[in-house]
Amino acid sequence: MKTLKPYLSALLGKQMREDNRGVYDYRDIQVEVNPVARANGSARVRIGATEVLVGVKMNVDKPFPDTPDEGVLIVNAELSPLANAEYEPGPPGPAAIELARVVDRGIRESHAIDFEKLCIRPKEKVWVVFLDIYPINDDGNLFDAASLAAMIALKHAVLPKYDEKADQVLYKELTKEKLPMRVQPLLTTFAKINGSTFIDPTKREEKAMDARLSVATLEDGQISAMQKGGTGTFTQKEILDLIELAIEKGKELRKLLK
């Protein structure tokens, strides 16, 4: 590990990466829509060797008291030991919680889902959207893979049938009604090693990185969430430059939403 950072840093100094990418190039991205038949909507996204599975399940429950006529979104991430030798079994740790909450904020704060359309009866019954994130192979940049998979899964999710009289969700009977979506926030993540910034870090780059910045962009160029991570720092100029790049890269990623 002590040789990794100087090595990557020297490469970045020459605008190079270990895998021959440009500093602001994503790895190859592949998308699979609705791979899980039982889910209301699902997506499997590969960014290089990183692979993330996201599924949507819906349920009917009470709304939160402060938003009585809006549906509810609950995002969870499980870093299962299946995806990386360093993960341990057990309840979600800080990394899993941060991943889920950053993906959640991008969606929630931009009102990507039209939550008011998920109200069945104000104060009593609303749709609850559970969005669960499962990394299958973590080779870095789970944030962008999870956010892209989340948007695809939501976009292709359909509501299950709800029998209002019996107050029962008929989970096995899927309707053709799509989740009401408004906008499409997508995360773009940058990392920094010894003063060099670059996009879409691999696991090895994440291990050596000083800091990370994730920016959620919308199709109109607005920003809907940001999160800095890691124990290093960014300058004001770096942040503004990376936001500019994120808007540009977001356009590329958005093509994958189809």
Place this chain on the structure above:
Amino acid sequence: MSKVGAPDKLIVNGKRLDGRKFDEMRELTIKAGIIPNADGSAQVDLGGTRAIAAVYGPREVFPRHLSDPDKAYLNCIYTMVSFSTPDRARPGPSRRSVEISKVVKDALAPAIFLEKYPKTAIDVYIEIINANAGTRTAAIIAAAVALADAGIEMRDLVSSIAAGKVDGELLLDLFEPEDNFGDADMPFAMMPRTKEITLLQMDGELTKDEIAELLKMNMKACEKIYEAQKVALKEKFATEKDLAQEEGESQ
């Protein structure tokens, strides 16, 4: 939006509901050394938000496998007391507090010479006693002062504040109704000496230009907070002789 309890307007006649100007911070009070048992401690009042921080260490690492032969293990725990919020908060860690603990740690770590304390732990415990928005920024202000109070070698203090967008206006240091019903919020921290940014989060909807403006507001406010942090530390460590001397100088 259809949030319950939202006031009609958050800005009336060009003023905020608490009478502040757009770029005006709430009153900030910092006291260093408030917990005798701790190696360093501080209390911060930022408007109605009160955070207390205690630092223990450098000390033995527990559990031992977290010990790092190259540097200190920095452990940060942010929690809210159960009666600090309008509804009773369930005691103990929540998903929110686990994430905030992580970003607070990432905000403080760049300022500490962790490499000077190998094989030790530096534990930073932060309790929010009363919450009225801006709890993570109050937590960082308090923790930075507590770390310095503990005599831990640092590159700089860390100063922190949030700015956001409410009713279309860019405002510094949101308080509760603005935080709850505003359009965007951007918590921020930096090391004022070098202006390196150590915490940045944002949720809401903003353009790039608005973010640039909010960064400026935050940086300007952090300069002021920095001075208040230094004054708090001086007050704790000044001897009677120092104080007498200062008085002499000011006359």
